[in-house]
Amino acid sequence: MTIRPQRFLALAQLANSVGDGAFYVTSALYFTRVVGLAPARVGLGLTLAWAVGSLVGVPLGRLADRRGARGTAVLLALGTAAAVGAFLLVRGFVPFVLAACAYASAQSGLAAARQALLAGLVPAGERTGLLARLQSTLNGGLAVGAALGGLALNAGTAGAYRAVLLLDAVCFVGCALILLRLPAVASVPGTATATATAVAVAGERREQRFAVLRDRPYALLALLNAVLLLRLPLLSLALPLWITERTGAPAWLASVLFVLNTGAVTLFQVRAARAVTGLATAVRVLRRSGVVMFASCAVFALSTGQSAWPAAVILVAGAVLQVVAEMQQSAGSWQLSFDLAPADRMGEYQGFFGTGVTVARTLGPLVVTSLLMGWGTPGWLLLGALMPVAACAMGPAARRAAGRAERTVTEPALAG
The missing domain is CATH 1.20.1250.20 (MFS general substrate transporter like domains)
Known part of the structure; x- marks a missing residue:
């Protein structure tokens, strides 16, 4: 290219x-x-x-x-x-x-x-x-x-x-x-298909419509990815509330944490993605991201009741861990979402995998505010514990999806 x-x-x-x-x-x-x-x-x-x-x-x-x-x-x-x-x-x-x-x-x-x-x-x-x-x-x-x-x-x-x-x-x-x-990228069916051929395959296309919804291993990957994306409302919603209501840190620290996050991703996301070269490395990086995200949540929890400067130092440390986990999770999930999707249904599969972002945007604010503002330190630890569990489950789900993809490719050839 x-x-x-x-x-x-x-x-x-x-x-x-x-x-x-x-x-x-x-x-x-x-x-x-x-x-x-x-x-x-x-x-x-x-x-x-x-x-x-x-x-x-x-x-x-x-x-x-x-x-x-x-x-x-x-x-x-x-x-x-x-x-x-x-x-x-x-x-x-x-x-x-x-x-x-x-x-x-x-x-x-x-x-x-x-x-x-x-x-x-x-x-x-x-x-x-x-x-x-x-x-x-x-x-x-x-x-x-x-x-x-x-x-x-x-x-x-x-x-x-x-x-x-x-x-x-x-x-x-x-x-x-x-x-x-x-x-331009060619559409999958092809606009020059003859009418007779189109009629012959119409029934098959109807059966294959939204096939991603029946691809259970891939659907499970998308669900687990949505759990990992519950980190999305932290910077924009949860941490500003946490800083002002549960710590002595100044409110403007929330903007500092936002700039730290976006700046780090701008500078280091490409370097973080170099470690991901295939399914195996993607799974390893995702497992690592889950552990780092748990550590981030645990560090954030330590800021409870702290005065301005100790709270600020703790929150910055938690934000550093959080952005490291974010970059690892992004790189690993990208690899899995593309490698395990059929080439002729890439838009459909990417659309489904991308619903993890909308699910996190829909449910994330309710989940994180209920856990963090309602439960405090136990809520941070519970949210953090979800991350390595979901990240580790991505491995078996990816292997099942890869096996299904291989069978889908080989079975038509065997039948022919």
């Missing part, structure tokens, strides 16, 4: 991540202060939206397989821009939920379509390394966007918040234009 498609993939990632970073740090205050929604209603609406997004990720991924990954990704990027623009017009709960559902659905589908596009453009042996570089780009863009969003937070005006939403919409339009510069 030439460097040109890689560069455009990275630029597209950078464009929408800058907008996302600004949106993430300002959206809650926009919906509560400008739109006038109660915080509980905002949380309910986003939970409903990401639940819908998790359901539509698979069919939209399948659409990318059938109609072409590039075109589908472009349309979904434009759809995301339109959904963000709709947030500028909402004035009540129901319109907010509808716009949020459109946003979450377009984001979930875009993630699946981009993974299918990447799979069509990048040889299998290069995907994990490229994904690591894209993850670094993503975090760099989030950091830049968060800084821009911070300017709006400092201004605190409705116009400043609306400017952030406009920026996010423009960034997704830019993402769509960049994706158009990439080579």
Whole structure:
């Protein structure tokens, strides 16, 4: 593969991540202060939206397989821009939920379509390394966007918040234009198939629709990955609450931990991914990430009741361990998600695997706030204990999925 498609993939990632970073740090205050929604209603609406997004990720991924990954990704990027623009017009709960559902659905589908596009453009042996570089780009863009969003937070005006939403919409339009510069990836069925052949295989295609839902080993991998992704709400939700309510550390430390995380991923994700070269190394790195994440949660728990400086030192140490676990988990899960998915159903399988992110976004806030703010230290330890258990279970699940994939390939050949 030439460097040109890689560069455009990275630029597209950078464009929408800058907008996302600004949106993430300002959206809650926009919906509560400008739109006038109660915080509980905002949380309910986003939970409903990401639940819908998790359901539509698979069919939209399948659409990318059938109609072409590039075109589908472009349309979904434009759809995301339109959904963000709709947030500028909402004035009540129901319109907010509808716009949020459109946003979450377009984001979930875009993630699946981009993974299918990447799979069509990048040889299998290069995907994990490229994904690591894209993850670094993503975090760099989030950091830049968060800084821009911070300017709006400092201004605190409705116009400043609306400017952030406009920026996010423009960034997704830019993402769509960049994706158009990439080579097209052929759809799976092929548009030039003769009518007679299409009729002959129509019944078989109906039977194979959403085959990923019947691929139990792969589905188990996606479920275990969703458990590992419960770390997602820690930086944006759990730690800010924990810092202000359970420690003597200053509230601004939460932003320091965010910058530390995104900066570390930007600088070191590619290096962390070099250790992952196949299924065996992916499983080993995932097991290691589970142990490190448990250690991170245990260190965070030690900050309970500590005064400012001791709490700050402990929280920074926990955040360092957390980002190490994050980079390892990301690299290992990328390898498994691609290597164990059929080449002709990559969008569908990536869409399903990607629902782990939407599940974590949907359930994660409720889980982590209930455990951590409700139970304190025992909650940290319980959350931490889930991580090595799920990570170690990825190994047997991956071996079962690999065995099933081999049988799927060899059985038609034997039958022929």
